[in-house]
Amino acid sequence: MSRRMEGKRLRRARRRRRILITKMILVFSVFVLIIVGCVCFFGTPMVAEELTIEAGSAMPDVSDFLEKDYRDVRLVSGLDDSVDMNTVADYVVVIEISGKKYTSILHVIDTVKPVVTPKTAQVYIKGTIGPEDLIEKIEDVTETTVAFAGTPDFSKAGSQQVELTVTDEGGNTTTVTADVEVVEDAEAPVISGVEELTVAAGNSISYKRNITVTDNYDSEVELTVDNSGVDLNKEGDYPITYIAKDKAGNETSVNTVLHVTMPAAEQATEELINALADEQLAKITTADMGEYEKAEAIFNWVHGNIGYSDGTPVTDWIQGAYHGLVEHSGDCFVYAMTSKALLTRAGITNMDIQKIPTSTHHYWNLIDIGDGWYHFDATRRRDGSYFFYCTDEEVMAYSTTHRGTHNYDPSLYPKIQ
Numbered sequence: 001m002s003r004r005m006e007g008k009r010l011r012r013a014r015r016r017r018r019i020l021i022t023k024m025i026l027v028f029s030v031f032v033l034i035i036v037g038c039v040c041f042f043g044t045p046m047v048a049e050e051l052t053i054e055a056g057s058a059m060p061d062v063s064d065f066l067e068k069d070y071r072d073v074r075l076v077s078g079l080d081d082s083v084d085m086n087t088v089a090d091y092v093v094v095i096e097i098s099g100k101k102y103t104s105i106l107h108v109i110d111t112v113k114p115v116v117t118p119k120t121a122q123v124y125i126k127g128t129i130g131p132e133d134l135i136e137k138i139e140d141v142t143e144t145t146v147a148f149a150g151t152p153d154f155s156k157a158g159s160q161q162v163e164l165t166v167t168d169e170g171g172n173t174t175t176v177t178a179d180v181e182v183v184e185d186a187e188a189p190v191i192s193g194v195e196e197l198t199v200a201a202g203n204s205i206s207y208k209r210n211i212t213v214t215d216n217y218d219s220e221v222e223l224t225v226d227n228s229g230v231d232l233n234k235e236g237d238y239p240i241t242y243i244a245k246d247k248a249g250n251e252t253s254v255n256t257v258l259h260v261t262m263p264a265a266e267q268a269t270e271e272l273i274n275a276l277a278d279e280q281l282a283k284i285t286t287a288d289m290g291e292y293e294k295a296e297a298i299f300n301w302v303h304g305n306i307g308y309s310d311g312t313p314v315t316d317w318i319q320g321a322y323h324g325l326v327e328h329s330g331d332c333f334v335y336a337m338t339s340k341a342l343l344t345r346a347g348i349t350n351m352d353i354q355k356i357p358t359s360t361h362h363y364w365n366l367i368d369i370g371d372g373w374y375h376f377d378a379t380r381r382r383d384g385s386y387f388f389y390c391t392d393e394e395v396m397a398y399s400t401t402h403r404g405t406h407n408y409d410p411s412l413y414p415k416i417q
Contacts, residue, residue, distance in 0.1 A: 054108075055087070074095070084108075091106040143169055157183060199260055202268060239257060295388075336363040353413055356404075
C-alpha cells in the first residue's frame, strides 16, 4: 500500500473517531440535562416535610412550611384551634398548591427548663405534705409535674431541706431545694361556742353556727358534726357531737343535746304532718290489714283520741291535722283533716266534704276502698252517733232529723253509695 493511501485511511479513521466522540458527548449532555430536570422538577419539595417550633411560640403561618413563594396556596387543615402551642405534640398540616395537596408535620417541642421558686413550709412530726406545697411559683409554657427527689423524713422535729424535681412536658427537669420546719404538736384543738340546741319539728338547723375552733398550729382545723341520730321531724332530745381534728392528728370532741320540739300549728309543714301520720299509723295498723280494716282503725283512733273543742281555724288543712295529731283537740275541721292525713298516708282514696253553710259549718270525709264512695265522719257527737263507712241514705236520714247536719250539694261530689 502506498503512503498516500495509508494517509487517507488514517484521516478517515480520525474523522470517524471525532464524530463518535461528538455524538457521545451530545448523548451524555442530553442525559445530564434530563437528570437535572427531573431532580429540579421532582426532587425539590414544594412544602417542608416537617416544621419544629418551640412551645409557647406563636402559631406558624402557611408560608413557614413553603420552600419558596408560590402562587395559588391554600391551607386545607391543621393550623386551627385544635393546635395547642403550649403543649408538646405533633400535628398534621395539609397545604394545597395549584390544586395539589402536600402533607407536613408540625412538631411543638419544649427544650426550656422550668423556672421554679420554692417556698418554706411547716409540717408536723409524722405528718404529710405534698411536693406542691413547697412550690411558690413555676414558670413554664407547658404542664409540669412536681415530685420529691427522695422520700422525706418528717419523724423528728427540726429544720431540714427537701429536694424537689419539676419536670415539664418536654422532659426538661429543674431541681430545687425547699426549707421545711418539722414541728411537734401534741396539743388538741379547742372547740368553743357549743351549747344545747332547740328547733321546732319540721324545720332545719345550722349546727355549726357560732361554733369556733382554735389550734396552736393549725389554722384550718377540720370540724365535723355527728348528728346521725337526729330526726328533725320527731319530737325528742338527741345527742350531738362536735369533733375537731388538726393536721397532726390531735382530736377533740364536745357533746351537747338537740331538743326537737313541736312547733306552733302555724309553723307546721306538710312534711311534719306526714311524719306524724306515719308514726301514728305504725301504732294502729299492721301490714296484713286490708284497706277496710285500716280505715276502721283510723276512724276509731281519731274518734276516740281527739277531744272536741270549738274555735279551730279552718283555712289550712295542715294546721287542722296538727291540732289533731299533736294537741289531740279540735272541732269537726280538726277531725276531718286529721282523718285526711292518716287516710292519705295509709294509701286510702279519700275526699273532703262539707255541709251547705248556714249558721253552722260541718266537715267530714268520703272514702273509696274499691266499691264506691262512703261517708266517713269521725267527729264526736253528744248523742253517740257513729258514721263510719255509711251510705248516703244512712247519713241523710240522720241529717233530716238533726237540723241538716250533713246536708251537702251533690253536684260538687261524686255519687255516694
